[in-house]
Amino acid sequence: MSFEWPWQYNFPPFFTLQPNVDTRQKQLAAWCSLTLSYCRHRKLYTLDVMEAQESPVFNNKKIERKLAMEAIQVVFEELRKKGNLEWIDKNKTRCLIMWRRPEEWGKLIYQWVSRNGMVNSVFTLYELANGDDTESEEFHGLEDWMLLRSLQALQAEGKAELITMDDGKGVKFF
Amino acid sequence: MGNIFGRKRRPTRVTEQDRAVLQLKQQRDKLRQYQKKISIQLEKERLLAKQLLKNGKKEKALLLLKKKRYQDQLLDKTENQISNLERMVQDIEFAQIEMKVIEGLKVGNDCLKKMHEVMSIEEVERIMDETQDGIEYQRQIDDMLAGSLTQEDEDAVLAELEAITQGEEVELPEVPTEPLPEAPEEEPEPEPEPERGVKKPEREMLAV
Numbered sequence: 001m002s003f004e005w006p007w008q009y010n011f012p013p014f015f016t017l018q019p020n021v022d023t024r025q026k027q028l029a030a031w032c033s034l035t036l037s038y039c040r041h042r043k044l045y046t047l048d049v050m051e052a053q054e055s056p057v058f059n060n061k062k063i064e065r066k067l068a069m070e071a072i073q074v075v076f077e078e079l080r081k082k083g084n085l086e087w088i089d090k091n092k093t094r095c096l097i098m099w100r101r102p103e104e105w106g107k108l109i110y111q112w113v114s115r116n117g118m119v120n121s122v123f124t125l126y127e128l129a130n131g132d133d134t135e136s137e138e139f140h141g142l143e144d145w146m147l148l149r150s151l152q153a154l155q156a157e158g159k160a161e162l163i164t165m166d167d168g169k170g171v172k173f174f
Numbered sequence: 175m176g177n178i179f180g181r182k183r184r185p186t187r188v189t190e191q192d193r194a195v196l197q198l199k200q201q202r203d204k205l206r207q208y209q210k211k212i213s214i215q216l217e218k219e220r221l222l223a224k225q226l227l228k229n230g231k232k233e234k235a236l237l238l239l240k241k242k243r244y245q246d247q248l249l250d251k252t253e254n255q256i257s258n259l260e261r262m263v264q265d266i267e268f269a270q271i272e273m274k275v276i277e278g279l280k281v282g283n284d285c286l287k288k289m290h291e292v293m294s295i296e297e298v299e300r301i302m303d304e305t306q307d308g309i310e311y312q313r314q315i316d317d318m319l320a321g322s323l324t325q326e327d328e329d330a331v332l333a334e335l336e337a338i339t340q341g342e343e344v345e346l347p348e349v350p351t352e353p354l355p356e357a358p359e360e361e362p363e364p365e366p367e368p369e370r371g372v373k374k375p376e377r378e379m380l381a382v
Contacts, residue, residue: 121195121267122192122195122196122199123199124196124199124200124203126200126203126207127199127203131203131206161186161187161188163188163192163193163196165193165196165197165200167200168200168203170196170199170200172187172188172192174187
């Protein structure tokens, strides 16, 4: 399945931040949704700003346009304001990207668990994200931090409880 | 303050058994990862051996295949261990279920016992006796009351019933007053032959 680029992607001015406030707002919104849908398509959970610069999202080779570093920062900052992004380090070089909120992931996981009659069972985190049973599930390959957050969200709802052991974590669903 | 209180209020629902299961599963995960590593290695070595054979280095290829064989065995062993672990996990889970079943049975048993304490056999017997007495008493009363009507009275009642039923007129619909449709007027014609006369009205009726 190939990624479907929005029309703006082949529109050169899209790659330059617009001075007009209204236009800029719209442009940023389009960039945000493009970034999120691209990450969703590629199942990306962490982004490195330097690498992002080279990724096809911000670098359209066909029309030879690139989004400048500062502009990428602006887009990322916008995403952070919307709660889709979190910086890992102070220098803002790496970030966590959440194209689905932890609660939604938690819901998906819990749906899978209850559909398979495995409520009241214990799981290792590895098993949930990398096990053979979850191969066809959307949350397969979920990064640890995201998995942990979604499980914490479930824990807050009383649907799960995290278990910490010497080597690694586990979870029990209720 | 509220936070501490909140945490205390909700005791952990994770049992010792859950922890044991988790430990087993973690072990299994490790084995699975190990398995993955070995199978990737195997694949690599197979390709390498092929390459060596192509280059005419038979000795080396043979050595590599020996190593591969050993790893194959390792893979089998880990597979066995994994299934052992999984069986253990299932055993524990099933034992937990059995425990719950027994608990349920126990509660049911206690409940049944308590209810039986309330209903002793003597009590039931006494109640049944009393009920029997009550029924007997009621029948006597019924007899007495029914007895106030003599056979003569009964006959009178029946006779009255008969009179009422006979006196009722059966209501019939009114007889129509208008003349009948044309059909009968044509009838005299074929009268000589009764067979046709019977047939014709039928045909006409169909036509209508």
